Amino acid sequence: MRIDIITLFPEMCRCALLESIIGRAVKSGAVTLEFHQLRDYAFDKHKRVDDTPYGGGMGMVLKAEPIALCFEDICSKLGLRPHFVYMSPQGRVLNQQILKDTAEKYDNICILCGHYEGIDERVLEELVDEEISIGDYVLTGGELAACVYADSLCRMVPGVLSDEECFTEESHYNGLLEYPQYTKPSVWRGREVPQVLLSGHHKNIEEWRRMQSIIRTREKRPDMYKIAKISEFEIE
Numbered sequence: 001m002r003i004d005i006i007t008l009f010p011e012m013c014r015c016a017l018l019e020s021i022i023g024r025a026v027k028s029g030a031v032t033l034e035f036h037q038l039r040d041y042a043f044d045k046h047k048r049v050d051d052t053p054y055g056g057g058m059g060m061v062l063k064a065e066p067i068a069l070c071f072e073d074i075c076s077k078l079g080l081r082p083h084f085v086y087m088s089p090q091g092r093v094l095n096q097q098i099l100k101d102t103a104e105k106y107d108n109i110c111i112l113c114g115h116y117e118g119i120d121e122r123v124l125e126e127l128v129d130e131e132i133s134i135g136d137y138v139l140t141g142g143e144l145a146a147c148v149y150a151d152s153l154c155r156m157v158p159g160v161l162s163d164e165e166c167f168t169e170e171s172h173y174n175g176l177l178e179y180p181q182y183t184k185p186s187v188w189r190g191r192e193v194p195q196v197l198l199s200g201h202h203k204n205i206e207e208w209r210r211m212q213s214i215i216r217t218r219e220k221r222p223d224m225y226k227i228a229k230i231s232e233f234e235i236e
């Protein structure tokens with residue numbers, strides 16, 4: 001998978017995404033991340049990427065032309081048109097199913113980060129394929145949202161996570177929250193690790209984990225529990 005990010009603050013995205021697991025995946029070539037400075041595409045005499053909103057009101061709006069020029073430059077360098085996503089509080093709220101579908105469907109994604117009051121609406125009409133929100137609240141810019149989106153997409157690409165870090169047992173992947181995790185020591189401040197995890201009995205451990213997943217989903221996320229795939233036997 002290749003992800004291109006268009007932003008006024010490429011360093012913010014670089015810092016967040018080129019560390020740890022995703023950073024290793026970039027080094028190994030499992031994913032490619034490219035960061036594009038929107039200002040490099042402001043070719044008017046004042047090199048402006050934003051301007052005041054028509055109709056008045058507060059703040060500044062990102063101009064259409066630099067965004068279009070940057071996206072078109074990415075398309076021509078790639079020799080294809082990536083799926084173009086605008087990070088926006090007005091978009092579909094991100095969840096694991098959207099990530100799964102997107103990772104399966106697209107090898108090339110371009111993410112646009114807005115700033116100030118947002119972007120000229122005509123960019124959405126002319127170029128953007130999809131708007132994605134990371135939650136019902138407003139950030140100052142799209143960079144943090146883009147990092148959340150890119151990180152959670154990249155970790156689903158084969159080869160990014162090692163077997164031990166596999167995402168298919170994690171919270172949300174199968175509609176349940178993950179079971180509780182423990183590590184050494186087996187007793188910490190008088191609290192013991194559940195005996196079954198020390199037993200070495202794989203089938204019992206698997207059953208215990210499945211039950212814990214169901215129980216904690218019911219406790220912490222009743223909305224997810226209501227629609228989770230759980231057998232009659234497990235409910236009993």
Ligand SMILES: C[S@@+](CC[C@H](N)C(=O)[O-])C[C@H]1O[C@@H](n2cnc3c(N)ncnc32)[C@H](O)[C@@H]1O
Nearest residue numbers: 087088089114117118133134138139141142145
């Ligand atoms: C201050 S916001 C603009 C909000 C816009 N005026 C509105 O009310 O819909 C600036 C930028 O941050 C990003 N942003 C803010 N909240 C977001 C969210 N929940 N999810 C994704 N991106 C968000 C978008 O790229 C947006 O263009």
